Amino acid sequence: MIRFESVTKQYPDGTTAVDDLSFEVAEGELVTLVGPSGCGKTTTMMMVNRLIDPTRGRIVVDGADIAGVDPVRLRRRIGYVIQQTGLFPHRTVLDNTATVPFLTGWKKAEARARAAELLDLVGLDPDVYGPRYPDQLSGGQRQRVGVARALAADPPVLLMDEPFGAVDPVVRERLQKEFLRLQATMHKTVLLVTHDIEEAIRLGDRIAVYGAGRIEQYDTPASVLGAP
Numbered sequence: 346m347i348r349f350e351s352v353t354k355q356y357p358d359g360t361t362a363v364d365d366l367s368f369e370v371a372e373g374e375l376v377t378l379v380g381p382s383g384c385g386k387t388t389t390m391m392m393v394n395r396l397i398d399p400t401r402g403r404i405v406v407d408g409a410d411i412a413g414v415d416p417v418r419l420r421r422r423i424g425y426v427i428q429q430t431g432l433f434p435h436r437t438v439l440d441n442t443a444t445v446p447f448l449t450g451w452k453k454a455e456a457r458a459r460a461a462e463l464l465d466l467v468g469l470d471p472d473v474y475g476p477r478y479p480d481q482l483s484g485g486q487r488q489r490v491g492v493a494r495a496l497a498a499d500p501p502v503l504l505m506d507e508p509f510g511a512v513d514p515v516v517r518e519r520l521q522k523e524f525l526r527l528q529a530t531m532h533k534t535v536l537l538v539t540h541d542i543e544e545a546i547r548l549g550d551r552i553a554v555y556g557a558g559r560i561e562q563y564d565t566p567a568s569v570l571g572a573p
C-alpha cells in the first residue's frame with residue numbers, strides 16, 4: 346500500500362531529516378514509528394501526503410509514484426491526524442466533523458448525519474458534544490474529534506502524529522484501546538508516530554524504530570521486545 350524507496354529528505358538549510366529510507370506498509374497494517382525527537386518521524390509522514398516532497402528517492406502509494414499525483418487528490422485518500430487537532434474554534438464539534446464530507450460534495454444534512462455517526466463511533470454522544478465548541482471539551486475529547494474528522498472522508502490511509510500525546514496516561518490508555526477497537530473494524534492502513542515505545546508496541550502490527558534519519562529496526566512487537 347505504501348512503499349518508500351531510498352527516500353532522502355534534506356531541508357533547505359542542509360539538515361538531512363531522513364536518509365535513504367526504504368520500507369513498506371501492507372494494506373490494512375498499522376505501523377508505529379517510534380524514536381526520539383528529531384529523528385525524522387514527522388518528516389516521513391509529511392512526505393506521504395505531499396506536505397513536503399523527498400529530495401531523492403520515491404514513494405509509492407497504491408501502486409502509483411505520488412510525485413505524479415495531485416496533492417489535493419492524494420489527501421482525499423490519506424487522512425492526517427495531528428496532536429494540535431487544528432479544529433476550527435468558531436465552529437461546533439459537529440460542524441468541525443462535517444466539514445470534509447460537506448466540502449467533498451455531500452449535502453449539508455447528510456454530512457451532519459455522517460458526522461454524528463462518527464462522533465458516536467469515537468465515543469462522543471453527538472447530542473451532547475456535537476453542539477459544543479472545541480474549547481468546551483477536554484483534551485482527550487478534542488483528540489477524539491480530531492480522529493472523527495480524519496475518518497469523515499473515509500480515507501483508506503490514515504497518518505497519525507502523536508494522536509494521543511497531549512493527555513494524561515489514564516485517558517491515553519483509554520483512547521489507545523478505543524482506537525484499537527475501531528481499527529479492528531476499519532482495517533485502515535495506518536502510520537502512527539509516537540515517542541513512547543510502550544504505545545508503539547501496544548498499537549503496532551509492526552514497529553519502525555528510528556535512529557537519526559533512519560529506521561534501525563522494522564519488525565513485529567514480539568521481535569522488537571525480544572531484541573537484545
Ligand code: ADP
Pocket residue numbers: 356357358360361362380381382383384385386387388389
Ligand atoms: P521527529 O518527528 O522524529 O521529531 P522531524 O521529522 O520533525 O523529527 O525532524 C527531523 C529533523 O529535521 C530534525 O533535525 C529537525 O530539526 C529537522 N527539521 C524538521 N523540519 C525542518 C525544517 N522545516 N527545516 C529544517 N530542518 C527541519
Ligand code: ADP
Pocket residue numbers: 480481482483484485486512516
Ligand atoms: P477527559 O477524561 O476526556 O480528559 P476531563 O476529565 O478533562 O475529560 O473532563 C471531564 C468532563 O468535563 C468532560 O465531560 C468534558 O466535556 C468537561 N469539560 C472539560 N473541560 C471543559 C470546559 N472547558 N468547558 C466545558 N466542559 C468541559
